[in-house]
Amino acid sequence: MNKDILLCGVGGQGTVLASKLIAAAAMREGHTVHSAETIGMAQRGGSVTSHIRIGDDIGSPLIPFGSAEMILAFEPAEAVRNLHYLKPDGILIVNRTPVKPTTESLHETGYDGVKEITYLKTKCNCVVIDGEALCAPFGSARYLNMIELGAVSATGMLGISEETLLAELEAQVKPQFVETNKKAFLAGREAGRKNETE
């Protein structure tokens, strides 16, 4: 299997854990994996990406433009910002809930993510999920990463079984949070399925 997967979002949204789980699950299924993370200053509220490259014949640690089979976008503007990584026939999973930059509170530009979602729908094959609504039952936006992971699993295009992803979730999440994270994963999976049939 050769597959490039990009995760993007805003520092603090939990992209790193989601990326770790996908990479570890792919390895558990016997694949060679390389990945790369944004580390340092940008983690403080800046745009962040995780690049996952599955397969043996890898040159660059970063995914070349136009070669990602899938993008998991945790935020609409970040999805647009990284869209050039997607293959024309690739799939984008995107959370419609915007994260407004702090500068937005000082100088309003009216950014609400709506225009971005409309744009994405004209450009590629996308699954839109409502992160805010899906996180609500869990009482925290911190479960967005597991919801995204569930949604991407539902597309069936990840090439990694749901069992393996859940096994990695159990292995990597602190025991007291495993159950809630699993529930979030399943909620994301439902959302991903519904969206596809709509």
Add this chain to the structure above:
Amino acid sequence: MKKEYVMGNGAIALGALAAGVNLVAGYPGTPSSEIIENIAKYKNGNVHIEWSVNEKAAMEVAASAAYCGARTLVTMKQMGLNVAADALMSLAYVGVKGGMVVVSADDPGPISSQTEQDTRMFAEFARIPVFDPSSPEEAYQMIQDAFDYSEKYETPVLFRPTTRVCHAYASIETPEDTHPKAYEGFVKDSKKWVIFPRLSFQNHAKMEQRNPKIGKDFSSYRYNQVTGSGKKCVIASGVSYAYAKEYLKDHAEVRFVKLATAYPFPEEFVLHALEGVEEVLCFEELSPYIESALLKCIGANGLPVKVSGKLTGHVPVSGENSSESAASIIGAFLGETPVSAGIDVSDRPELPIRPPVLCAGCPHRASFYAVKRAMAGKKSYFCGDIGCYTLGNAMPLDMVDTCLCMGAGITMAQGLHWMDQDATCFAFVGDSTFFASGMTGVVNALYNDANMVLCVLDNSTTAMTGHQPHPGTGRNMMGNVVDKVSIEKILEGMGVTKILTVNPLDLNVAVAAVQKCAELSGVKAIIFKSPCVAITKPAGKVTISDKCIGCKKCIREIGCPALIIRDGKVTVDETLCTGCGLCAQICPVNAIGGADHE
């Protein structure tokens, strides 16, 4: 053997442990910080690990340990090598007995650095070998080679990964157990270990005779590789080789050279690789190091080869390379037009920019705000420094007028004072930076009778680089609890007469402390003490009551990311708020409550 999925810095750590490293010392700096953390995680047996107070200290600790025949590793980012340069330049003349590898991680871009300096240039300047890995897997193997070469030639060697190698993850196969090397111990020999002009003269000559031999040795080094054949040749090093490989994997008609040892230049290897070649493109980041060395080599050997790269304007002189730049630059060199495979995004809507900001609840925000409020309307200069608190420059705080290098804020406040004695000059320094390079600056101010206010932003950690412990935290990398070194007592011992320690989140007290210090002459210090929010449990969350008149003063004054406008109203982002209560102390109508500081 076991497999570990680790970042490049983890691979470097595992490689050093596999090589039997005995002592590891360094100072945190992106992109190098995780090497020492991974050594601590994977070590087995008696390996001494320390976060030294700065890079120079680390270099010296490791140097004398290597005199004992022990294998030692020093880690830092590229600018840390400037701090450690004094030690390294002399050490190059003295040499070592045990293998000593100095990791200096370069940062093309730059992504988290002040400079785009190139450690390969430093290697030539110091006359010592340098290794340049192109991937985490290679870094794991290459650092073991680096120890062997260091021992073989009795010289410290440089090892320079770049950010994309340090932060890339890969699976590394490594022994289940590693064992520190047995070493002889220090053998006194003042003719060897005591540097004097006469010794330097002799050893300088020896180094210059030795280096061509290392270059010859490097000509058969396993990671200097050639693939393909033809009249056109691409030479790359480091991660640029990986980018170039993306484009050249189906181009057997192009000679493709990986140069893993830039200095001493492996001339025999390069001459062999260039047989029959008419044109060479050097694809590298930072300085045109290989390009310059190649031009020298071609000139000296009278070869009819055309060289292009940074010096000819074919490769950008600054910033990092990428798969895309490799495709367009190498494509143009080969007379090809690379096809763009991606989605056309030229019509995309304008996107919000996301400059990094101080975290919600960050005590630095409160410290800056207290100084800002105390000095409102008064002529003041604010000298910043290196750390999270450089972000105090962002609007609406706008509290960093200068930032240069580690510790510079303290001394730069003095320069501004001497040129403008009407102004009150402030220096902001973090706790780790204070220990690393702030103390001499304070003594300088006292001795030269400057007027300044030193603001130590003490959050009890090295936050920016990932929360490493330091002398003020009472914990070291050997896992021991040690006496905390007190910043207050240091300042007192130096002779700073006015030292106030305040909680910056107690706004009125903090403002009063600043006002008091600003009125006094001489060197005054305020220690703003409050722990980093990333390593402490939140105090709670603030709530905004219906008393809110929507004036947005809280947002305009402090720019906390947890204060957002939703449907025209100021609201609290509960996932971000830590309940620090600074906003509650700013609200003119007491509409914000629920925090500690109501």
